[in-house]
Amino acid sequence: MWHGMADGLKSPERCVSDGDRGGYSGAVSTLVVGDVHGCAAELRALVDQVDPQRLVLVGDLYTKGPDPVGVWEVLRDRDAQAVLGNHDARLIDVIEGRRPRDSHGHAVVSALDAADPRWRDHLRALPLFLEVEGWLVVHAGVHPTQGPAGTTKGMAIAMRRFPLRGPDTQPWHAQYTGTVPIVFGHDARGGFVRIERDGAPWVVGLDTGCVYGGMLSGFVPRDDLLVQVPARRMWRAVD
Numbered sequence: 001m002w003h004g005m006a007d008g009l010k011s012p013e014r015c016v017s018d019g020d021r022g023g024y025s026g027a028v029s030t031l032v033v034g035d036v037h038g039c040a041a042e043l044r045a046l047v048d049q050v051d052p053q054r055l056v057l058v059g060d061l062y063t064k065g066p067d068p069v070g071v072w073e074v075l076r077d078r079d080a081q082a083v084l085g086n087h088d089a090r091l092i093d094v095i096e097g098r099r100p101r102d103s104h105g106h107a108v109v110s111a112l113d114a115a116d117p118r119w120r121d122h123l124r125a126l127p128l129f130l131e132v133e134g135w136l137v138v139h140a141g142v143h144p145t146q147g148p149a150g151t152t153k154g155m156a157i158a159m160r161r162f163p164l165r166g167p168d169t170q171p172w173h174a175q176y177t178g179t180v181p182i183v184f185g186h187d188a189r190g191g192f193v194r195i196e197r198d199g200a201p202w203v204v205g206l207d208t209g210c211v212y213g214g215m216l217s218g219f220v221p222r223d224d225l226l227v228q229v230p231a232r233r234m235w236r237a238v239d
């Protein structure tokens with residue numbers, strides 16, 4: 001079931017393999033997809049398999065992987081929404097001249113500009129949070145006790161542990177006491193996360209390291225359905 005997974009990444013607790021929807025055949029309202037990182041073939045496979053009415057991504061859309069233009073085409077053609085990831089913020093910095101030596105970032109920007117300049121407006125408009133069917137979508141995490149109101153931009157796009165440093169730091173979601181269920185990404189080493197409250201999913205982490213040779217994961221909040229496709233190959237060593 002686990003195809004060429006890089007060392008250091010945890011496998012998910014359960015998964016639906018490529019081409020199989022686990023017996024699920026209903027119309028899917030919203031699909032939330034984990035960190036794509038330029039893995040367009042895997043994104044296309046996942047979206048085609050589920051065929052949702054609404055597509056939402058947890059960010060880190062274009063860099064590291066093989067096909068940023070293909071990712072943009074899926075987003076554009078599906079009128080997809082996404083939240084801002086740390087690597088999306090870096091691309092904004094590249095566009096605005098704040099990362100002159102980021103050769104990969106410049107190559108990604110050039111490829112996307114050549115394909116369809118409208119990608120820039122989509123990138124610049126990415127919010128830190130989206131509300132999806134009663135769930136909060138964020139790239140990395142929220143302040144574990146103060147929720148979105150206490151969450152800085154840096155926390156939303158890059159936090160894995162809380163406090164941010166120190167001897168007592170723990171995964172933020174292990175301490176989350178908020179009032180809204182959360183879907184997040186950004187933590188390929190942490191892998192698939194599913195924390196339940198009162199028997200229902202409460203915190204779901206979808207970064208299963210597709211660009212590192214893991215899986216691309218999608219979650220349908222309304223139906224508590226996890227759908228995954230394996231990476232076509234290992235595109236990058238784990239950072």
Ligand SMILES: [Mn+2]
Nearest residue numbers: 060085086186
């Ligand atoms: Mn990230």
